[in-house]
Amino acid sequence: MSRRRVLVVEDDETIGELIEAALTENYDVAVAGGGETGLELAARFKPHLVLLDLRMPGLDGRGFAAKYRKKTRRPAPIAVITAVRDAPQAAAALGAQGFLAKPFDLGELLNLVARLAKG
């Protein structure tokens, strides 16, 4: 099986770098610094999973999810990675397939990605 593709949409540059460094051994990873760039990258990169921050300048996580699902024929599952107080509720409100609350454990990130990027 070819390597699965994971798109990270996260405005904090360091957290984007962290997730990329953690996943790059087993996945192809693309990182977008905001919702708008995320949509452009998603169209080209065709991810198997989107890891999505919620609170971002410009197009935020909710806006990204709505537009991405609308313009993509078979959208990939979305997992929310957020520092908001109630991460499970925020993920449910977005119809996300998974979530991670910041500050997350690296093992939890790897398990989440392994579970959702299976295709």
Next chain:
Amino acid sequence: MAGKAKGVRRSKPRAADLTADNERLRAEIAERRKAEALRDEFLSIAAHELKTPLTSLRGFAQLLVRQLDKDETPDPMRLRQALSAIDQQSSKLARLVNQLLDVSRIDAGRLRLERKVADVVGIVEDVVATARVNSFRHEFTVRAPSGALALVDPLRLEQVFRNLVDNAIKYSPDGGPISIEVDKNREAGVVRVAVTDRGLGVPPEHRGRIFDRFHQAHPERAIGGMGLGLYISRQIVELHGGRIEAEYPDEGGTRLVVTIPSGAVGGRA
């Protein structure tokens, strides 16, 4: 003494008085609820801001430990990236915690200055040198005399200038010029520092509150921060006997001007 006092007549409260009391109580309750909502919102923002650097700290540390556990020698580039991230994010976390401590000190009236004779131009130049390293997208210019001595708390004043320059960077997300001017006015006995950007500016409805605690000029843009920087800066400047003002140039952006008395040394530099 118990019982009815002889000769004292208790008049019934008048309806108008009761209505006024009720209105006052309602206003108090509304004010208190507003303060509680503001505090809750602040706690939520503060928690979010603190969790962001913590995520990187924890993640990069765990990444290195996992590599070592697998008996892998971390690639020097990766090792450098992880350690730099840990270093930068711990500084960011320390700054946030210090802001919270400063607010607590201000509330308790315990924010104190340790004044000594210092060169305000030198302080400004140090702040700009750090900003240049941290942001390649902004073009910094400094216009200043060769020196401007003043009797100030140099660390606290550095905190103010750093905050003004950081704000200029943060609110100019597309890059652009940031100018810093230092003037000394010997007659008036003051030193003035102005930081001007050509960024997002401040919407008119927020202009009256930018120095308020917890206030964010662009809450809809999720730019980050706890809404404490300008509040703390104003307190520090006022402790120096100075003032801080915001101006909004016609061509856009924001100009923040700090004026502080130079103290007994003003005429010498």
